[in-house]
Amino acid sequence: MRILILGGTVFLGRHLTAAALARGHEVTLFTRGQHNPDIFPEARKVRGDRKKGEDVAALAESGDWDAVLDTCGYLPGDVRRSAGALAGRAPLYCFVSTVSVYADRQGQDAPMDEASPLAPPPDDPETDQVTGETYGPLKVLCEQAAEEAFPGRTLVIRPGLIVGPHDPSDRFTYWPHRVARGGDILAPDGPAMPTQFIDVRDLAEWNLRLLEQGVAGVYNADGPLIPLNDVLDSCQRAVGAPATITYVSESFLQEQEVQPWMELPLWIPAEHRGPGFDSGKAVRDGLTYRDLDTTVRDTLAWDAARPQENAWRHALKPEKEAAVLAAWRAR
Numbered sequence: 278m279r280i281l282i283l284g285g286t287v288f289l290g291r292h293l294t295a296a297a298l299a300r301g302h303e304v305t306l307f308t309r310g311q312h313n314p315d316i317f318p319e320a321r322k323v324r325g326d327r328k329k330g331e332d333v334a335a336l337a338e339s340g341d342w343d344a345v346l347d348t349c350g351y352l353p354g355d356v357r358r359s360a361g362a363l364a365g366r367a368p369l370y371c372f373v374s375t376v377s378v379y380a381d382r383q384g385q386d387a388p389m390d391e392a393s394p395l396a397p398p399p400d401d402p403e404t405d406q407v408t409g410e411t412y413g414p415l416k417v418l419c420e421q422a423a424e425e426a427f428p429g430r431t432l433v434i435r436p437g438l439i440v441g442p443h444d445p446s447d448r449f450t451y452w453p454h455r456v457a458r459g460g461d462i463l464a465p466d467g468p469a470m471p472t473q474f475i476d477v478r479d480l481a482e483w484n485l486r487l488l489e490q491g492v493a494g495v496y497n498a499d500g501p502l503i504p505l506n507d508v509l510d511s512c513q514r515a516v517g518a519p520a521t522i523t524y525v526s527e528s529f530l531q532e533q534e535v536q537p538w539m540e541l542p543l544w545i546p547a548e549h550r551g552p553g554f555d556s557g558k559a560v561r562d563g564l565t566y567r568d569l570d571t572t573v574r575d576t577l578a579w580d581a582a583r584p585q586e587n588a589w590r591h592a593l594k595p596e597k598e599a600a601v602l603a604a605w606r607a608r
Contacts, residue, residue, distance in 0.1 A: 278297075278302045278489060279305070279343045279344075280303070280304050280345075280346060281307065281345045281366075281367065282297070282304060282348060283307050283345065283348060284347075284349035285306040285308060285317075285348065286306065286312050286313040286314070287443075288439070288443050289348055289439055289477055289480065290349065291316070291443055292441075293481045297485055303321070304317070304319075304320040304321065305342065306320050308324065309324065310322075310324050323335075323336055327349075327350075327355050330362075333359055337362040341367065342366060343367060343488075344488045345360075345370045346371045346373075346484075347360070347370065348373045350423075351407050351412075351415060351419070353421070353422045354405075354422075355419075356419040356423055357422040357425070360425075360426035360427060363426075364426045368430055369488065369493065371433075371487075372420060372432070372434070373436065373484075374416045374419065374434060374435045375435055375436060377413035378396055378413050378414075378416050378435060379393050379395060379396065379554075380394040380395060382549075382550075382552065385551055385552050387552055388555035389497070390554075391435075391495045391497055391558060396417055397414065398418060399411045399414040420433050432487060432488070432493050433495040435496065435497050435498060435554075436475055437474060438474040438475070439476075440475070440572060441476045441477040441576055441579075442477070442575050442576055442578075443579065444477070444576070445590070446591060447542070447587075447589050447592060448538070449542060449543070451589070452508060453515055453573050454577070455512075456512035457515075457577060461521045461523060462521060462598075465525065465535075465541050465544035466526070466544065466547070468504060468524060469504045471502045471503070471504060471553065472505055473500055473553050474499070474503075474543075475498060475499055475500040476572045479500075479564065479566055479567055483498070487562070487563070492562070496556075496558055496562070497556045498556055498564060499553070500556070501566070502553050507569065508573070511572075512573055516577070527544075527547060529608070530544075531546070535593065535597075537549075538591070540591070541593055
């Protein structure tokens with residue numbers, strides 16, 4: 278296949294590119310060249326900015342493809358511009374969206390599936406500010422823009438939390454890294470707290486299989502619900518040493534102003550947690566999962582090879598962790 282990837286050098290895009298090349302596909306990358314510009318020398322590279330109409334028009338004039346893979350669409354105007362220009366250049370447009378497109382999960386009893394209600398539009402549909410409040414609603418509009426340009430020819434993938442090697446967000450890497458550091462580890466809520474995520478390689482490989490089959494439609498793409506203690510047990514196996522883990526109640530963490538998700542990754546307070554996301558349709562259409570130990574072990578190995586001065590984006594600082602643990606014991 279001839280595959281055009283918008284993005285293709287950071288995290289999911291990077292794994293999609295690697296998997297496509299490994300499967301023998303011809304890959305064109307359309308990027309600004311700002312991240313990892315020297316990787317994938319075997320791929321054709323077109324430099325440009327999707328926000329610039331002239332760059333997108335030049336891309337569209339440069340070739341034809343069997344599928345377009347959009348990994349970096351956050352604003353509907355950007356997706357409309359790209360998909361509109363490429364509508365006559367490929368039979369299939371795959372847009373990587375998010376499970377954040379769904380409406381408020383509070384009060385939901387069953388996991389959210391592809392037919393669950395979507396978030397309403399942002400107050401300003403033309404905003405170019407992607408925030409925690411606008412991220413999901415803007416992705417809804419992006420999905421619609423892709424479908425308008427490729428009616429009946431759009432594949433929408435809605436992943437949950439994507440984890441694994443080369444994750445720049447640290448939203449999962451924090452835990453194997455923290456267990457490897459040792460000492461007394463602060464963990465949220467309790468051992469049975471549910472978590473849900475998908476290994477980036479499972480997502481990338483399955484996404485490519487759908488492209489090869491010419492599949493259109495909408496799919497959730499998340500992993501199974503896994504108790505937090507299973508994740509931490511896996512981290513201990515990867516490190517090869519036991520860890521001292523102290524589970525602290527959500528109410529106490531909130532009193533101590535510990536930020537869910539941002540400081541303690543994987544923690545979503547119970548009142549916002551919801552019932553999770555149903556990826557049964559994706560599983561029926563070929564999505565498979567590697568075992569948790571493999572994901573944790575490979576993430577830890579990648580993290581260990583990173584520069585030690587990595588600026589953690591989502592991590593509880595050691596001094597704050599120690600203070601919260603001391604307050605918990607003294608309560």
